[in-house]
Amino acid sequence: MIGMISYLAFFATMAGILAIVVLGLNLQWGYTGLFNGGVVAFFGAGAYGTMLLGGRPELGQFGGYEWPFVFALAGGVVLAALIAWIVGMLTLRLRHDYLAIATFGVAVAFESVTRNAEWLTGGAKGLRGFPRPLEAAIGNNFAYGLFFLGMVLVVLGAVYWGLQRLVHSPYGRALRAIREDETAARSLGKNPARLRLQSFVIGSAIMGVAGGLYVAFYAFVSPQDLAPILTFQVWAMLIVGGAGNNRGAVLGAFLIWGAWTASGFALSKFAPQAMQLYTGSIQYILIGTVIVGMLLWRPQGLLPERIVTRFTKTAAKAGPTSKGAI
Amino acid sequence: MIQSIVDGILTGAIISLGAIGLTMVMHMLRFANFAYAELLAIGAYAALVFDALFAGLLPVLDTAFKPLTLTAALALATIIAMVITGASAVVIDWLVFKRIRAKADALSMVFASFGVALIVRNVLTLIFGHKAQLYSNDIAFAVVLSRDPLLLIKPDQVFVLVAALALMGLFHLVLTRTTFGYALRAVAENPALAQVSGVRLSAMITAVWMIGGGLSAAAGVFYALTNHLSPVLGHNFLLPVFAATIVGGIGSVHGAVLGGFIVGIASGLALMVLPSGYAPAMPFVIILAVLLVRPHGLFGEDHS
Amino acid sequence: MSAVLTVSALEAGYVRDLPILRQVNVSVEHASLTVIIGPNGAGKSTLIKAIAGLVPVSAGRVVLDGADITGIRPDQMGALGLAYVPQTDNIFRHLSIRENLALVLRRVEDRAARLDELYALFPPLAGKHKDRAGSLSGGQRQMLAVAMALATRPRVVLMDEPSAGLSPKIAAEVLDLARSLTGQGVTVLLVEQNVKQALRVADHCYILAEGRNQLDGPAAAILSDPLVGEIYLGGKRVGAA
Numbered sequence: 001m002i003g004m005i006s007y008l009a010f011f012a013t014m015a016g017i018l019a020i021v022v023l024g025l026n027l028q029w030g031y032t033g034l035f036n037g038g039v040v041a042f043f044g045a046g047a048y049g050t051m052l053l054g055g056r057p058e059l060g061q062f063g064g065y066e067w068p069f070v071f072a073l074a075g076g077v078v079l080a081a082l083i084a085w086i087v088g089m090l091t092l093r094l095r096h097d098y099l100a101i102a103t104f105g106v107a108v109a110f111e112s113v114t115r116n117a118e119w120l121t122g123g124a125k126g127l128r129g130f131p132r133p134l135e136a137a138i139g140n141n142f143a144y145g146l147f148f149l150g151m152v153l154v155v156l157g158a159v160y161w162g163l164q165r166l167v168h169s170p171y172g173r174a175l176r177a178i179r180e181d182e183t184a185a186r187s188l189g190k191n192p193a194r195l196r197l198q199s200f201v202i203g204s205a206i207m208g209v210a211g212g213l214y215v216a217f218y219a220f221v222s223p224q225d226l227a228p229i230l231t232f233q234v235w236a237m238l239i240v241g242g243a244g245n246n247r248g249a250v251l252g253a254f255l256i257w258g259a260w261t262a263s264g265f266a267l268s269k270f271a272p273q274a275m276q277l278y279t280g281s282i283q284y285i286l287i288g289t290v291i292v293g294m295l296l297w298r299p300q301g302l303l304p305e306r307i308v309t310r311f312t313k314t315a316a317k318a319g320p321t322s323k324g325a326i
Numbered sequence: 327m328i329q330s331i332v333d334g335i336l337t338g339a340i341i342s343l344g345a346i347g348l349t350m351v352m353h354m355l356r357f358a359n360f361a362y363a364e365l366l367a368i369g370a371y372a373a374l375v376f377d378a379l380f381a382g383l384l385p386v387l388d389t390a391f392k393p394l395t396l397t398a399a400l401a402l403a404t405i406i407a408m409v410i411t412g413a414s415a416v417v418i419d420w421l422v423f424k425r426i427r428a429k430a431d432a433l434s435m436v437f438a439s440f441g442v443a444l445i446v447r448n449v450l451t452l453i454f455g456h457k458a459q460l461y462s463n464d465i466a467f468a469v470v471l472s473r474d475p476l477l478l479i480k481p482d483q484v485f486v487l488v489a490a491l492a493l494m495g496l497f498h499l500v501l502t503r504t505t506f507g508y509a510l511r512a513v514a515e516n517p518a519l520a521q522v523s524g525v526r527l528s529a530m531i532t533a534v535w536m537i538g539g540g541l542s543a544a545a546g547v548f549y550a551l552t553n554h555l556s557p558v559l560g561h562n563f564l565l566p567v568f569a570a571t572i573v574g575g576i577g578s579v580h581g582a583v584l585g586g587f588i589v590g591i592a593s594g595l596a597l598m599v600l601p602s603g604y605a606p607a608m609p610f611v612i613i614l615a616v617l618l619v620r621p622h623g624l625f626g627e628d629h630s
Numbered sequence: 631m632s633a634v635l636t637v638s639a640l641e642a643g644y645v646r647d648l649p650i651l652r653q654v655n656v657s658v659e660h661a662s663l664t665v666i667i668g669p670n671g672a673g674k675s676t677l678i679k680a681i682a683g684l685v686p687v688s689a690g691r692v693v694l695d696g697a698d699i700t701g702i703r704p705d706q707m708g709a710l711g712l713a714y715v716p717q718t719d720n721i722f723r724h725l726s727i728r729e730n731l732a733l734v735l736r737r738v739e740d741r742a743a744r745l746d747e748l749y750a751l752f753p754p755l756a757g758k759h760k761d762r763a764g765s766l767s768g769g770q771r772q773m774l775a776v777a778m779a780l781a782t783r784p785r786v787v788l789m790d791e792p793s794a795g796l797s798p799k800i801a802a803e804v805l806d807l808a809r810s811l812t813g814q815g816v817t818v819l820l821v822e823q824n825v826k827q828a829l830r831v832a833d834h835c836y837i838l839a840e841g842r843n844q845l846d847g848p849a850a851a852i853l854s855d856p857l858v859g860e861i862y863l864g865g866k867r868v869g870a871a
Contacts, residue, residue, distance in 0.1 A: 029433075033431075033433060035433050035436050035437065037360070037436075037440070090614060090617040090618060090621075091617060093621075094617070094621050094622075095576070096432065096433060097352075097357055097358035097432065097433075097436055098358075098572075098617065098621075100358050100360075100433075100436050101358050101568050101572070101613065102610075102613060102614070102617070104360070104564075104565070104568075105565055105568075105607075105609070105610030105613055105614075106610070108565055108606050108607055108610055109606075109607035109610045109611070111606070112603060112604050112605075112606050112607040113604075113607070115603055116601055116603035116604055232440065232441075232444055235437065235440070239437070277456065278451065278452055278456075281448040281451045281452050282448075282452070284444050284445075284447075284448040285444070285445050285448045285449060285452075287441075287444060288441045288442070288443075288444035288445035288448070289441070289445060290441075291437065291438070291440065291441030291444075292422055292438050292441040292442060292445065295426055295430070295434055295437060295438045295441070296422065296425055296426065296438075299429075299430060299434065505732055505733060505735075505736035506736075508725060508729045508732060508733040508736070509733060509736065511722070511724060511725060511729075512722050512725060512733050515722050515723065515724050515725075516719055516722060518684070518704075518716075519716060519719060519720065519721075519722065520722075520733075521684075521703075521704040521705045522682065522684070522704050522705075522707065522714050522716065523705075523708075523733055523734045523778065524705050524707070524708040524709075524733075524734060524736070524737065524782070525705055525733070526703070526705045527705070
């Protein structure tokens, strides 16, 4: 029984952390129409940043300042936001897909740095020994697992609440206005470039928060934790849940993480020995199929954005496109 | 130094071949296609299959053109791989992108292309395995061109460079000397006006996928011939070919060619000072530099 | 006199269930020049584009020489004897003048001969045939655009504000060029903002507003109609309901 609860807590903690990432992506993609091709890099920046500031010192290793968790986490978030700001500054005024390419590039570059800059990131073996917040005070492993889950859910709740406030404020309406029709939004006195940049930075900072929590949970981070597939998983979560709907984003995170975990378990148990090396590929194909399938057959996801806004979306879209036809 | 530049030119030629189709597709269909580089992998593996098939059926084809390791079987297989890859690009467009194009915005296309890339790469992994493979187990000896500075080059590399340049030259002639080429350029500049001028858009889209797929397949084979073949081949070329299109300016075929060489040479030179583990990040640095200095690339136009 | 091109009860627009054109009827006589005028947003350009197949038609018919051409693909126009000159971006700037023309003629058998005929028709283009079209002046660009439209020997040419953005002198020349086409048996339907100039060269005139027919008649009569003069030539808007 304890084992079961313990496992469920573990599962829910991971799903909760991923749900925070999905919420960050939803602000960017769902509400502002920005494509982030390197989710894993912003998550990773939060993770490594938190680790460097809050970890224990090691010989010949940069960082290890043993900052209290909250400050270390804040530092990780700032790192994620900073990277987002630089990329955003360079790309957000250009054609929309430059951001996709540049963020994908960030992810590739970030992976290079984590694998190669040993003095900074520990290289392929990663960084270990993060002092988990309040672990000594709680002691018991089982209780700590539940405590940590509680902490993740509180952060998740806070991010959800904050984003709901944000997207239903005039600010959030301005973001959506830009997504639907940039020219019209500009004529209403909005500054699309600045709003987009803000949204992109805030969303990436939220991903950084999740990265910091991840490090605290595992007390360890390495390039293996930041495989490119994470970006795909987070996308799948958002598209399944429903872009532009924060409840959907959270739902999608739990559903997809559940499906991922279950499929991994089933494959390791039932796939023939010869196939064991390839179970990852099968799971990747499944994730890819979920993304493409949803886009083809149910792009609005399980919990769609409100109908009213969708109608204006199609109307606004039809205008410029057909005008483009001479 | 010289060696780095020579190696950079060779890689650059392969990147250029890959970038030509990408820049056309990105410009014509208005989306960054992250599945595009998988065409290099599809081409390289298709050639592997047909190479084995021809060598098995007609052993006489399986002798290398010395000093190359290239065999007649592989040369034939490459041509077939170009057609197959072009057809795969058309089929993928028909199955996925065309449907999404009809009802959603460009970002959904970008999104879908990531999904397609993931599927293609892992299907290739399932079929061919993770392991790196070679077309030929003959050892390709490098020729010492100079001892000081040291300059080594393999005959296969010279062949690849010549063949890549020949393909690019041929495509240049098509673009500038045939009315089909005019039509391609017309669609790239102004699709709506091209239609009014009697160009059937859907036919041109198919043509661009065929050409892009064919050139990418050649690029994939050329890379595999001078290095090795693995399912991550496409993924590894993704950022370089994007960098080449951005350096050259999206929509400019000549820009993509030049961009490919610039990316190849710059990456080669950078690796003189940086550890080779940073190689994958080099195109990203180049992209950032271009965005900073000249966001629309060398030959691009501001369409915003 | 017989109508070459008739548009009947046409409904068309970019968005489904939101037609810009409602019940529009137009009839164009052989070898005549017909002009469509009306306030901004009246649907003039939309009408021309709907005929050319560039805007989806939801109801009504477009008939060319007795054949129903409603909702054709734009690239089929040339084969049907129809040509369309867009208002802006109507030439390929990166192609040379010869390439622009050769592109339109790419399905034509005697391409070289036809090119020579077009150069004879438009001598300024002949001298520059190797130059990039983007290097041409505004008036020469319109000339090239008209030459591209005429290349396939269409029976009907549709023109969307051919004088837009040109100096008054060049604008008059372009409209005279349009007029001269009728002398060669070509039927011209054009949309204009430049009402006075357009009526000067036109045979017949249609007035559209709010996506509907308002009035039509011989150009001379429209030009001298005091009401029309007040509303269209004085700049007031009609039908602001």
